Amino acid sequence: MGYIEGFVVAVPAANKEIYRQHAEGALKLFKGLGVTRMVEAWGDEVPDGKVTDFKGAVQAKSDEVVLFSWVEYPSKAVRDAANAKMMDDPNTKEMSKNMPFDGQRMIFAGFDAMIDDGPNDGGGGKPGYVDGTLMPVPIANKEAFRDWAAKMAALFREYGATRVLDGWGDDIPDGKVTDFKRAVKAKDDETVIYGWVEWPSKAVRDAAWGKLMADPRMQPDKSQPPLFDGQRMVYGGFTPILDA
Numbered sequence: 001m002g003y004i005e006g007f008v009v010a011v012p013a014a015n016k017e018i019y020r021q022h023a024e025g026a027l028k029l030f031k032g033l034g035v036t037r038m039v040e041a042w043g044d045e046v047p048d049g050k051v052t053d054f055k056g057a058v059q060a061k062s063d064e065v066v067l068f069s070w071v072e073y074p075s076k077a078v079r080d081a082a083n084a085k086m087m088d089d090p091n092t093k094e095m096s097k098n099m100p101f102d103g104q105r106m107i108f109a110g111f112d113a114m115i116d117d118g119p120n121d122g123g124g125g126k127p128g129y130v131d132g133t134l135m136p137v138p139i140a141n142k143e144a145f146r147d148w149a150a151k152m153a154a155l156f157r158e159y160g161a162t163r164v165l166d167g168w169g170d171d172i173p174d175g176k177v178t179d180f181k182r183a184v185k186a187k188d189d190e191t192v193i194y195g196w197v198e199w200p201s202k203a204v205r206d207a208a209w210g211k212l213m214a215d216p217r218m219q220p221d222k223s224q225p226p227l228f229d230g231q232r233m234v235y236g237g238f239t240p241i242l243d244a
Contacts, residue, residue, distance in 0.1 A: 033082035041238030057183035111167025117153035118163030127198035159208035
């Protein structure tokens with residue numbers, strides 16, 4: 001399994017096309033650095049939460065849209081080498097001066113792909129819709145979470161998802177304004193899961209969720225303690241605007 005660099009960004013709604021062009025410019029820098037895929041997904045259904053949500057994660061303003069984005073690498077070593085090269089690239093510094101969003105509120109981190117169910121080489125087709133999630137999980141529950149996530153991934157695939165990935169928080173920096181830990185109010189003994197479900201279309205996703213919620217296999221085992229605090233889970237629906 002590979003390594004994921006995950007991002008969540010608050011982008012002014014008026015800057016959608018400018019952002020997409022900015023992302024295409026970043027993609028040019030990634031080429032030749034070992035990146036296997038880059039996806040930018042524009043917020044479509046991003047609900048308000050009682051405890052946490054995507055908007056709060058990046059302190060999104062009323063005229064901003066939350067963007068869920070990731071870059072895939074074959075390994076952490078390749079990712080680390082790529083980041084080192086980009087830090088020394090003058091083009092990277094120039095791009096950082098002209099970002100069409102507030103970079104101080106962007107959150108980013110590195111995640112080990114612990115569950116990756118489905119093709120990630122384009123064989124399954126590019127998704128028409130993405131469900132993105134962030135979850136605070138006790139570090140001690142890693143293997144139990146892996147087992148549960150694998151079962152959930154198989155269930156989502158059964159109902160039409162083309163790919164399900166869960167990334168275990170590995171390199172999560174503290175931010176001055178926002179970060180992944182604050183996004184889910186993570187405790188000292190917890191890490192953050194960055195995951196997503198790829199669907200061929202929003203229509204397929206909507207139909208699948210109705211069936212999933214009625215499927216008893218989706219219900220938690222009440223005889224066991226919960227693997228994570230679901231009230232602090234962050235989720236939303238996103239439409240890809242770049243997938244390369």
